[in-house]
Amino acid sequence: MGDTLIIPGRYDRIQQACQFVAAGAAQAGLDDTAVFHVELACDEACTNVIEHAYGAEDVGQIRLSWEVQAGRFVITIHDNGRSFDPDEVPVPIPEDVANGTSDFPRVGGLGVHFMRKLMDEVRYQFEDDGNTLVLVKVIE
Amino acid sequence: MSETNLNVTTEIFKRAVLVKASGRIDSSNAAQFDAALKDVLAGGHENIVLDLSEISYMSSAGLRAIVAAHRECAKKKGSLVLAAPSERVSEVFSLAGLDSIFTVYDDVTAAVGSF
Numbered sequence: 001m002g003d004t005l006i007i008p009g010r011y012d013r014i015q016q017a018c019q020f021v022a023a024g025a026a027q028a029g030l031d032d033t034a035v036f037h038v039e040l041a042c043d044e045a046c047t048n049v050i051e052h053a054y055g056a057e058d059v060g061q062i063r064l065s066w067e068v069q070a071g072r073f074v075i076t077i078h079d080n081g082r083s084f085d086p087d088e089v090p091v092p093i094p095e096d097v098a099n100g101t102s103d104f105p106r107v108g109g110l111g112v113h114f115m116r117k118l119m120d121e122v123r124y125q126f127e128d129d130g131n132t133l134v135l136v137k138v139i140e
Numbered sequence: 141m142s143e144t145n146l147n148v149t150t151e152i153f154k155r156a157v158l159v160k161a162s163g164r165i166d167s168s169n170a171a172q173f174d175a176a177l178k179d180v181l182a183g184g185h186e187n188i189v190l191d192l193s194e195i196s197y198m199s200s201a202g203l204r205a206i207v208a209a210h211r212e213c214a215k216k217k218g219s220l221v222l223a224a225p226s227e228r229v230s231e232v233f234s235l236a237g238l239d240s241i242f243t244v245y246d247d248v249t250a251a252v253g254s255f
Contacts, residue, residue, distance in 0.1 A: 014167060014168060047166075113235075
């Protein structure tokens with residue numbers, strides 16, 4: 001069970017990517033809340049690809065795949081942009097965000113934070129052909 | 141698939157402006173949402189009620205705009221409060237740890253009446 005979708009790196013195509021993984025998650029047996037978590041994590045991941053790996057829209061493509069592996073829903077997101085390691089993004093502190101001492105409105109640190117909170121596993125790898133992000137949700 | 145998914149209307153009350161957003165807020169239309177909030181602030185208002193009852197989905201891109209408007213209201217000695225967010229939208233605030241920073245009302249009447 002699995003599927004692959006390639007979209008251009010544009011913000012207005014992210015919803016299509018979200019719907020693609022959400023449909024897969026539902027097919028894999030995740031409940032409504034987990035499907036929402038997968039959709040939001042995918043949204044944040046694709047947004048980060050455009051903002052940070054490509055640095056702008058229409059620079060490259062985003063390839064998304066999902067599959068079910070031993071009771072786990074696994075999403076793989078690949079781009080050909082520059083290295084963007086989510087582990088290097090600091091987690092914003094809510095109070096700092098509210099009072100303006102965090103740079104959160106400019107940097108998408110919260111998106112990475114969301115991915116970590118919403119998914120059971122977040123793995124990242126950078127190779128010559130770009131970034132690969134793996135997001136895992138356990139099927140309960 | 142992008143900006144048509146979001147609609148923003150404003151209604152001016154005596155002590156606050158009601159901003160009603162409907163649809164989906166994500167990175168494709170967050171700039172549109174941000175601009176709508178900035179327009180309200182540029183109009184000289186410092187108190188905003190943000191009606192989220194008809195927002196079906198919001199990513200961190202939407203949060204950025206709301207946090208920025210919240211800060212601007214505070215700078216003007218006003219405030220931005222939230223009205224009737226759905227369970228999904230509330231979860232997004234909670235994920236960000238921002239649920240304790242925003243005042244949330246169950247309905248618009250209570251939110252507008254708070255000013």
